Amino acid sequence: MSGIGFSVVICAYTERRWDDVHAAVASVRAQLHAPEEIIVVVDHNPALYARLRESLTGVTVVENREGRGLSGGKNTGVAVARGDVVAFLDDDAVAAPGWLEAFARHYDDPAVAGVGGLTLPMWPGSTPSNVLVSAPVPETTGARPGWFPEEFDWTVGCTYRGMRPGPIRNLMGGNASFRREMFPVAGGFSTGIGRGFHKRPLGCEETEFCIRLRQRSPRSELVFDDEAVIWHRVPPERARFSYFRERCYAEGLSKALVTQSVGSQDGLASERAHALKTLPRGAMKGVGDAFRGEPAGIGRAGAITVGLAWTAWGYGVGLGAARRRARQARRARRDQGAMATRGRPGGEGVV
Template sequence: MALAVSVVVPAYADGERLSICLDSLDGQDAEVVVVAGTDADATAAVDHDAVDVVVRDDGGGAGAARNRGAAAASGDVLCFTDADTVVPDGWVAAHARHYEDGGVVGVGGPARPLEDSASDRVLFKLLSDYWYRVSWPVGFVQLPTFNCSYRASTFHANAGFDEAIPFMEDTELSMRLRDAGEFVYDTETEVRTSARREQDEGYLSLFATYAKGYLDYYVLDRSPDESYFESR
C-alpha cells in the first residue's frame, strides 16, 4: 500500500511567489497544507487548486508554522518546502519512494537559485549541494526546509521542530533525529529557490554565520537557547 504524502508550505508576505510554488505542486500526488499569515496577498494565494488545507500562522516563527502545518496534515510522509521555492515534476514521488524502506526517516536534497546569475548558480552548487554531500558523511546531517521530508510518525514522536530556536531549526531537527533511522540525500529532488536572503546578507557572511552555529552547537555542545541563536 502506497504511503500518503502531505506537503507543508509556510507562507508569510509571499503571495506572488507562493502562487508559483503552488503551481509546481498542482497535480502531484500529495495533500498540500499551507500555513498562511494574515497578509492579503498570502491569503489570496491560498485560494489555489493545489491547496487542500489552510492553517493560520500564529506568529510563533518558522518552526512553529511548520509544526502547525504538520499537525494538520494527514500523510504518512511530511514533505516541507518554502513559499519562494519551485519543486520539479515528480518531486513528491521522488521523496516518497525512499520511505518504502521502513528504516528511512528523512530525505533531503539540493537547490539551485531561481535567480539566473552565474555567481548565484556557482555558489548555490557549493553551499546547497556539495556542502551537504561533504558534511552528511561526517555527521552533520542537514535537511534544508526548502527541500526535505520526514516519516510522519518519527517527526511527531520527536515533537517536530524546536520552536524555541529562531535560526537553524531545520538543522537542529535533522541532527536530533539522525540516530532514529536512515537519512537519504537524493540529488533527483533538486528544487529551485530564491537567493534573496543570500543576496541580502552576502554568501560569505551567511556561510560564516552557519559555520559558527555548527561549531557552537554541535562541536562545542552549547545549548541552542544561548545568545547566538536568540540573536538571529
C-alpha cells in the same frame, strides 16, 4: 510503496512572494506522484491568510498556531497533515515533476525516516515567478555571480558542493520529507532556533531537528537523493557579498544554539569535515582557476576564506552568549533555592 500519501507543507509570510507561493503550489500540483494534500501555513499575517484562502482553491490554508517564525509554521503544518509523509517546500521554490516520486521510492525501506533532495539556485535573471505559475519548470536559472563559491550555496538555501547522495546527518529544510510518525519521536522543530522575527538571517532549525531525531531513534536513517530536484529563487539582495557575510555570521550564531541543544560532537560533525576538506580544496581550485585565466577564481577563494572566518566568528560569539545565559540561569536557580530555604521554619540566615 507507490501508494504512499504525501502532505506537502509550504510556509508563507509576506505578500512580496505572492507569485512565488502560487508557483510553488502549481509545481506541487504538477507532480507525477500526486500529493494527498497541499498545506500553506501563513505566519502571523491575517491579510495574506485571507487572500491566499480565496485564491488557492483546493489547498488547505491555515494560520501559524505557534510563535512567529519558520519552526512554528512547520509545526503547525505537521499538526494539520494527514499524509504518511510530510514534505516541506520553500515558498520561493518550485519542484521538478519527479520530486515526490523520488522521495517515495525510499520509503519502501522502513529504516528511512526522512529524505531530502537537490536544491538548485535560480539566480537573478532567472524565469520570473509569474511565468512559473503556469509552467513550473524554469527555462533559465539566471547567472551566478563569478565570486560566489558553490561550497557556500547553503547561504542561499541550496545544495552545496561537498554533499553526496546517500545517508546524511541532516536534510535541508526547504527540500525535505519525513515520516509523519517521526515528529512525536523527535518532538517537532525548536522555536528557539532558525528564522523568526529576527533581522539576522538565522537558520539550522532543520539541522537541530534531524540530529535530535537520530539521537532519539538511532536506527532511523536520513537520505539525500539528488534526483528529488527543486529550484530555489535567489533575490538580488541575497546574491550580494554583504548578505553572504551576514548569512555566514548568522549561521555561526545558529550553530552555537544547535550545539547547546544536541552537543558539539553531533552538532559540528559535518561542519568539521566541510571546513577541513571541502573548503581548502575549493580555495585552491579558485586560485588555480585564476592562474588558468579566470580572474573570478581569486574572488571565490577569497569568499571561501571570508565565509569560514565569519561563520567561526559567529559561532564564537553565539557560544559565549549561550554560556552567559547558562551561568545566569544557574545563578537564578541558586538564588531561588536560597530564598526558599530562608522561608522555611528555622531557615532564617541559612545560605
